Amino acid sequence: MKILVGIKRVIDYNVQVHVKADGSGVETDGVKMSSNPFDEIAVEQAIRLKEAGVAHEIVVVSIGEAEAQEQLRSALAMGADRALLVHTAQAVQPLLAAKILAAVVKREHADLVLLGKQAIDDDACQTPQMLAALLDWPQATFASSIQVGDGRAEVIREVDAGLETLSVALPAVLSTDLRLNEPRFIKIPQIMKAKSKPLQIVEFAELGIADTPSLRVLKTEAPAGRQAGIKVESVAELVGALKERGLL
Numbered sequence: 001m002k003i004l005v006g007i008k009r010v011i012d013y014n015v016q017v018h019v020k021a022d023g024s025g026v027e028t029d030g031v032k033m034s035s036n037p038f039d040e041i042a043v044e045q046a047i048r049l050k051e052a053g054v055a056h057e058i059v060v061v062s063i064g065e066a067e068a069q070e071q072l073r074s075a076l077a078m079g080a081d082r083a084l085l086v087h088t089a090q091a092v093q094p095l096l097a098a099k100i101l102a103a104v105v106k107r108e109h110a111d112l113v114l115l116g117k118q119a120i121d122d123d124a125c126q127t128p129q130m131l132a133a134l135l136d137w138p139q140a141t142f143a144s145s146i147q148v149g150d151g152r153a154e155v156i157r158e159v160d161a162g163l164e165t166l167s168v169a170l171p172a173v174l175s176t177d178l179r180l181n182e183p184r185f186i187k188i189p190q191i192m193k194a195k196s197k198p199l200q201i202v203e204f205a206e207l208g209i210a211d212t213p214s215l216r217v218l219k220t221e222a223p224a225g226r227q228a229g230i231k232v233e234s235v236a237e238l239v240g241a242l243k244e245r246g247l248l
C-alpha cells in the first residue's frame with residue numbers, strides 16, 4: 001500500500017503571531033516556520049503503518065514556496081520514503097490545495113491519504129473533506145485511532161457525545177487528530193540520511209489546474225486583549241463570583 005501524506009508549512013505553534021499594521025495578514029518575515037502539528041501526526045501514523053508491514057511506501061507532499069522543502073526533509077528524516085513539492089508562490093486556499101492533492105494522488109496511485117484535521121494557520125478544516133469529495137473516496141476525519149487491514153480502515157473519531165467508530169473501504173482520505181499518536185523525535189543520523197532521499201519539485205503550472213479563488217480575505221484583526229482575572233481565596237468565593245456573573 002502506498003500512503004500519501006500532506007504537509008503544510010505554517011508559523012510554528014510556539015510563536016506569538018502578530019497582525020500586520022495594514023490588516024492584510026500576519027507577519028511571516030523572520031518568523032519560525034514548522035510543519036503543521038497535525039501533519040506530523042499523519043506522518044507518524046504512516047510510518048507506524050509501514051513498520052507494521054501494512055504500507056510499503058510513504059510519499060509526503062507539500063504545496064507552496066521552495067522553503068517548504070525544509071518541512072519535507074523533516075518528514076523524510078522521520079521515516080517517509082519520498083517527497084514532492086508542488087511549487088507555487090501564490091496563496092493556496094483549501095479548495096485549490098484539495099485540487100492539487102487530488103492531481104498528485106492520481107499521479108501517484110496512492111491507496112490511502114493521511115492529512116491533518118486542520119492547519120493551525122487558517123484553521124479552515126476543509127482540505128481533507130474536499131479532497132475526498134473530488135476523488136469520490138470515503139473519508140473519516142479527526143481520527144484518534146486508525147487500524148488498517150483487509151482493504152478497509154477502521155477509524156475511531158471524537159464526536160460531541162463520545163467516540164464514533166467508522167469502517168471505510170480503501171482507497172480513502174483520513175484526517176488526524178491530536179490524540180492519534182505522538183510524533184517521534186528525529187535523531188541527527190536520520191537528518192543526514194534524509195538529505196539523500198528523493199525530493200521532486202513539480203511546478204504548479206504543470207498540473208494544468210485553474211486557480212479561481214473562492215475566498216477573499218477582507219481584513220485580519222488581532223483578537224481583543226483578555227480582561228484581567230481576579231484571585232479568589234476560597235471555593236465558596238469562586239462559586240459566589242460565578243453565580244454573580246450568571247455562569248452558575
Ligand SMILES: Cc1cc2nc3c(=O)[nH]c(=O)nc-3n(C[C@H](O)[C@H](O)[C@H](O)COP(=O)(O)OP(=O)(O)OC[C@H]3O[C@@H](n4cnc5c(N)ncnc54)[C@H](O)[C@@H]3O)c2cc1C
Nearest residue numbers: 012013014036037038117119120177178179226228229230
Ligand atoms: C496544534 C494544536 C492543536 C490543538 N487542538 C486542540 C483541539 O483540537 N481541542 C482542544 O480543546 N484544544 C486544542 N489545542 C489546545 C488549545 O488550543 C489550547 O489549550 C487553548 O487554546 C489554550 O487557551 P488559553 O488561551 O486559555 O491558553 P493559556 O492562557 O495558556 O491557558 C492554559 C490553561 O491555563 C489555565 N489558566 C490560564 N490562565 C488562567 C487564570 N487566569 N486562572 C485560572 N486558570 C488559568 C486554564 O486552565 C487554561 O485553559 C491545540 C493546541 C495546539 C498547539
